[in-house]
Structures are given as C-alpha cells and as structure tokens.
Amino acid sequence: MLVLFLTSCQQDDDEVMAPIVEESEEISQNAFINSWVYEAMNTYYYWNEDMVLPSSVEQDPKDYFYSLLNEEDRFSYITDDYQGLMEELSGVYTSMGYSPTFGLLSSTNEVFIAVEYVYPNSPAQQAGLQRGDIILAIDGQRLTTENYFDLYIQNQYSVTLAEYEEDSGFTINNETLALSAEVIAADPVLHKEVISTADKRVGYLVYAEFISGDNQAWLSSLDVALDEFAQESVTDVVIDLRYNPGGEIEVAQYLASALASSSAVSSNEVLVRYDYNEPLESSIILYEGEASESLVSTFIATGHNLNLSQIYFLTASSTASASELLISGLDPYMDVIVIGETTVGKFYGSWVIPDLAEPARHAWAVMPIVLKYTNAVGATDFTGGLTPDYSVEDDLLYARPFGDPSDPLLGTALNLISGGQHARSLTNSAHKSYIDLENPVKSQKNKLLLPNAEQTNQSNVYSSNE
Structure with missing residues (x-):
C-alpha cells in the first residue's frame, strides 16, 4: 500500500534528501513536526523536486509547510486538527x-x-x-x-x-x-425537484459538496434524487454546483457515471487520468500496474444511470476541484452546457496525510497536491478556470430560492431547454455591485481528495478545490 511501499521512492539528490534532523538528536516539538512534514512532502508532493529546504526547522509548522510550496500551488493545506478535518470531510461536524x-x-x-x-x-x-x-x-x-x-x-x-x-x-x-x-449532518443534496417547462421535465439538483458520508449515507441521499428523476421521466437535468468547492474523487466518479450515457458506463470509458511526481507514479505502476485506479478513473455501474446525452451545470466563482473534474470529465462524452461564472481552475488532487504511527505522535495533517488530472482527450491546465458557455453572474444581493425560475442562472437553463432565448445576453453589462472577500473555510474545502490513509492503511486520499 502507498504509505508502506513509497519509502523506496526517495530521490537521489543528497541536498534535497538530507534529513532535516538526525533521529538521535533531541529536538523541539516544532522541529519534530517539520521533519515529519518534510518527509511527507518529499515523498508525495507533486512538485517535490522544486522544494527548497527552509533555513530553520524551529519555525511554526504552518510557516514551514507553506515555505515548501511551489509558486504555482494555491491549494495545498496543513492543519493541526486532523480529527476535526476528518469530521468536516465526512459531513458531520x-x-x-x-x-x-x-x-x-x-x-x-x-x-x-x-x-x-x-x-x-x-x-x-x-x-x-x-x-x-x-x-x-x-x-x-x-x-x-x-x-x-x-x-x-x-x-x-x-x-x-x-x-x-x-x-x-x-x-x-x-x-x-x-x-x-x-x-x-450536512447532507450535500440541498435541493431536488422536477420542473415542468414547455413539453420538458427538468430534474434540478443543488449539490453542495462531493462527500460520501459515514457508511455512504450521502451517496444514498444522492441515489434518492437520481431515482426520483428517473421515476419522473426527466428529459433534461440541471446540476447546480455554484457553491460546491469539491470533495472526493470517487463521488465525482459516481455522479458522472449516473449522468453519462449507458454505453460510456457499460464500456468503462475513461473519465480522467492522473499524473504524479515521477518516483510516486513509478511505484504505483510497479505495485499496482498501469491500469491502477490510482492512475485512471473510469465510468462505473452504480445502478442509477440516467443515460443522458446533454447536461446543464450552474457555476460560480467558487465552483472548484471535483466540480470541475465532473464537468471536464463528462465533456468528451456528451453535450455539456455551463451557465454562470468562470470556475476556480483546480485540476489537481490531494491526499490527506496524518501521522500514521500507533499511537499517533501529533494531531497535524497535511493535504498536499499530489496529482494533476486530464480528461479522456487530454484537456487540463485550465488555470483561469472553466469558462461558461453562458455568462450569468450569481448576485447574492438578489438571491432567489432554489428552484425559482426567476433565478437568472436556473432561468437561463430553463429557457435554453424550452427552446427560448437565454435569460441574459452574453454582452450584458450589468455587474455585481460588490467584491467577494476571502472565505478561508471554503478555501480549505477546495480539495480534490482520493481515498484515506486510516481507512486503507495507506495515505489519505480525497478529491476537492472545498
């Protein structure tokens, strides 16, 4: 498993690989934590070859961690509350x-x-x-x-x-x-309904986060929504991802498989491929093979497939990570129509890496970028975000209830589905009268996470942008 076998994946550069403290030394708590941080980052970090050893190991671990990051990295994260992080990722907090x-x-x-x-x-x-x-x-x-x-x-x-x-x-x-x-209990299925417009029946789903929940509780909630759409014979589906910062890769894979054509699912077509740092990827291939699920996610049979040829997504400036993976991954296989604002632009994934010693020696955990994904036709590097097909601002000073056709984003989708003109012109000069300020909570949730170390006896892996 990854945490066990990757000890053989060290780089050869003596300067980079030199331990920051010797095991025999009596060291401060900060130096101990920072030594652990460096070891994890040197093994798993996507840009591990670019790390520069900080001049001091006595600094605060958060400062030490962020000093290691590549200048392109907007997303890697560290916390001194691993348990609290895992509770929030489970959706019960x-x-x-x-x-x-x-x-x-x-x-x-x-x-x-x-x-x-x-x-x-x-x-x-x-x-x-x-x-x-x-x-x-x-x-x-x-x-x-x-x-x-x-x-x-x-x-x-x-x-x-x-x-x-x-x-x-x-x-x-x-x-x-x-x-x-x-x-x-933060069920990510915030709202679901079937809306009739002209001769169409539209399934509308507001989805807050890609999390499976304890004992797959939130996947079951998602299944209920999908089954309701199937029972109501929806002709079109609108997925509202405006406030969705990301989450688990496997949940994005699950939802993609429910939306895509049955032929793409039955033939296990590629949803996305993953690229890691060279030693890590070589070890995955060596121990798991080139078809490893760590290297490629395919469409899978979930028992809840809507067999769509067209899908509408609503986005905002905070839409990120697993949300972007879902949109990008589906694009080669169906007509994907994006309405709203340009997304964050996160085509990377993280693992949650805690101290795996028994008992744990500290409560810190790191969530470094460990991979970059591409869709089936190689699309990636959308640094500026995914650009909507129909640009409509989500102005929360005039927010409408979920499902209200007067919501400009949902209204645009419904007008397109019914064959009318979209709600706002692409050249509309109206702009929000406010500036979005930083939301550290949502920034921390911008993760694309893969499966988890304690659950699998390997390093914690999840998917998101939060």
Missing part, C-alpha cells in the same frame, strides 16, 4: 449550518454576509435564517474587512439582518437572530 459569501459593497465599503444556503434542521434554519438573507452585524458589531471572519467563526452569536436596494444601499430591518453551533 460542529456548525451553525449556513454557507456565507463575504462581500464588500464597492459603493460604500460596507462588508456584509449573504447566505448562499442553509442546511435543513441546522441551528441556522431553526433560528429562521434563509438563503438570500443579508447579515450586516454580528453581536451588534458592524462587519468590516478587519473583523468579519473572526466574528463569523465564533460558536455562538446573534446576527442583525438587513435589506438591500440598489439606489439606497443597506437598511437594517431590526431583525436579530440568535445562533449557536451544534453537530449537524
């Missing part, structure tokens, strides 16, 4: 249960939170928070560029809601909601 966009209103420099969605039965829903709500203050403090994220990540607070009008800006409506974080 402590949260208030709403997904935010942080915005800076360009006309007034006011910071706000717009609610992208709310998980059912979460504290946020129970408090009355809804998609499209605008939060202007937390615990009575107006949001600023300096405090917005620190206020947001607290486990208990009250939010002050506001209304927005283009001419007058924000108006506080004196409605305050009290929120307290709890352990939630």
